Amino acid sequence: MTVIYDRVALIGLGLIAGSMAHAMRAGGLAGEIVGYARSAETRAVARDLFCDRVCDTAAEAVQGADLVVLAVPVGAMEAIAIEIAPHLKPGAVVTDVGSVKQAVVEAVAPHIPAAVQFIPGHPLAGTEYSGPRSGFATLFQNRWWLLTPLEGTDPAALARLRSLLDAMGANVDEMDVARHDLVLAVVSHTPHLIAYTMVGVADHMRRVSEQEVVKYSASGFRDFTRIAASDPTMWRDVFLTNKDAVLDILGRFTEELFVLQRAIRMGDGDHLHAYFTRTRAIRRGIIEAGQDTAAPDFGRGVDPAKGTAGE
Numbered sequence: 117m118t119v120i121y122d123r124v125a126l127i128g129l130g131l132i133a134g135s136m137a138h139a140m141r142a143g144g145l146a147g148e149i150v151g152y153a154r155s156a157e158t159r160a161v162a163r164d165l166f167c168d169r170v171c172d173t174a175a176e177a178v179q180g181a182d183l184v185v186l187a188v189p190v191g192a193m194e195a196i197a198i199e200i201a202p203h204l205k206p207g208a209v210v211t212d213v214g215s216v217k218q219a220v221v222e223a224v225a226p227h228i229p230a231a232v233q234f235i236p237g238h239p240l241a242g243t244e245y246s247g248p249r250s251g252f253a254t255l256f257q258n259r260w261w262l263l264t265p266l267e268g269t270d271p272a273a274l275a276r277l278r279s280l281l282d283a284m285g286a287n288v289d290e291m292d293v294a295r296h297d298l299v300l301a302v303v304s305h306t307p308h309l310i311a312y313t314m315v316g317v318a319d320h321m322r323r324v325s326e327q328e329v330v331k332y333s334a335s336g337f338r339d340f341t342r343i344a345a346s347d348p349t350m351w352r353d354v355f356l357t358n359k360d361a362v363l364d365i366l367g368r369f370t371e372e373l374f375v376l377q378r379a380i381r382m383g384d385g386d387h388l389h390a391y392f393t394r395t396r397a398i399r400r401g402i403i404e405a406g407q408d409t410a411a412p413d414f415g416r417g418v419d420p421a422k423g424t425a426g427e
């Protein structure tokens with residue numbers, strides 16, 4: 117039980133902020149946890165469940181805070197940064213948890229005073245649930261937490277933030293901002309878009325085939341529905357702000373899809389078999405690297421590297 121920051125301010129009190137607060141409380145990592153959310157109802161729930169104190173404005177919440185965490189949708193970051201900037205304590209650290217980094221850096225960094233360090237971050241951990249009741253202390257256990265420090269970041273401030281994330285159970289890594297957005301477009305953003313699309317197709321089908329799609333949905337589709345139940349505001353902002361990287365990956369995805377489509381049409385079993393053998397090896401590589409719990413799980417719940425994947 118070592119206090120790492122005397123006062124932590126959480127701006128936005130949903131899944132991620134709530135999980136951070138639970139984890140900090142469980143580990144005794146913060147002297148005081150102060151929170152701000154737009155709605156009085158969210159503030160009241162957060163006060164009951166995980167905040168020591170809540171404030172009616174973000175400006176008030178950050179006063180005297182040693183660490184400020186921006187945990188709102190990516191599109192809301194700039195307005196918050198503008199509001200809190202004049203009230204930040206010199207020497208404080210501001211971090212964020214947004215799923216996209218370039219857009220957040222552009223929206224937030226220009227407003228942060230020189231006496232305050234801004235260290236952007238992103239936990240690769242989440243669920244399809246949102247809001248102040250959805251958080252839990254173990255969300256970040258053995259999950260990646262990527263930091264994308266900017267030029268001139270104070271090494272001591274970075275080390276302190278890393279020690280907090282570490283104490284919450286996360287595996288911390290540092291990455292360049294642009295690389296982060298490209299990698300996340302591959303492992304998280306585009307897969308989410310594909311899930312949204314597939315569930316949309318099934319919804320359309322349901323109108324044709326009545327209840328069968330829901331009744332007989334096997335686990336591949338059920339995983340898609342879980343992902344497609346994620347917060348619409350958050351994901352709208354992800355796609356609007358990581359536009360270039362997602363469009364790049366989506367272009368590659370459609371090219372591959374057309375090749376597979378043609379192989380099916382032509383009855384080219386050899387092509388399909390070779391392709392699926394290659395993708396199975398990628399899954400095996402993830403398991404062997406011990407990363408199966410630290411990466412977003414878009415899998416079918418059955419491990420093809422260990423047994424039969426059929427159902």
Ligand SMILES: NC(=O)C1=CN([C@@H]2O[C@H](COP(=O)(O)OP(=O)(O)OC[C@H]3O[C@@H](n4cnc5c(N)ncnc54)[C@H](O)[C@@H]3O)[C@@H](O)[C@H]2O)C=CC1
Nearest residue numbers: 128129130131132187188189190192214215242243246247
């Ligand atoms: N949900 C997930 O699986 C993950 C989310 N993230 C990122 O974390 C951030 C927060 O996400 P969650 O905690 O999941 O969301 P959430 O929906 O559970 O909580 C968001 C909070 O922000 C507040 N908020 C929303 N719009 C706002 C606005 N315009 N102005 C001020 N406050 C506003 C909401 O009232 C709520 O308190 C997002 O930037 C998201 O990209 C990062 C990793 C995983």
Ligand SMILES: O=C(O)C(=O)Cc1ccc(O)cc1
Nearest residue numbers: 215240241242243244412413
């Ligand atoms: O629930 C899932 O499968 C996720 O992929 C969680 C997630 C969502 C958004 C992120 O930026 C990081 C992780």
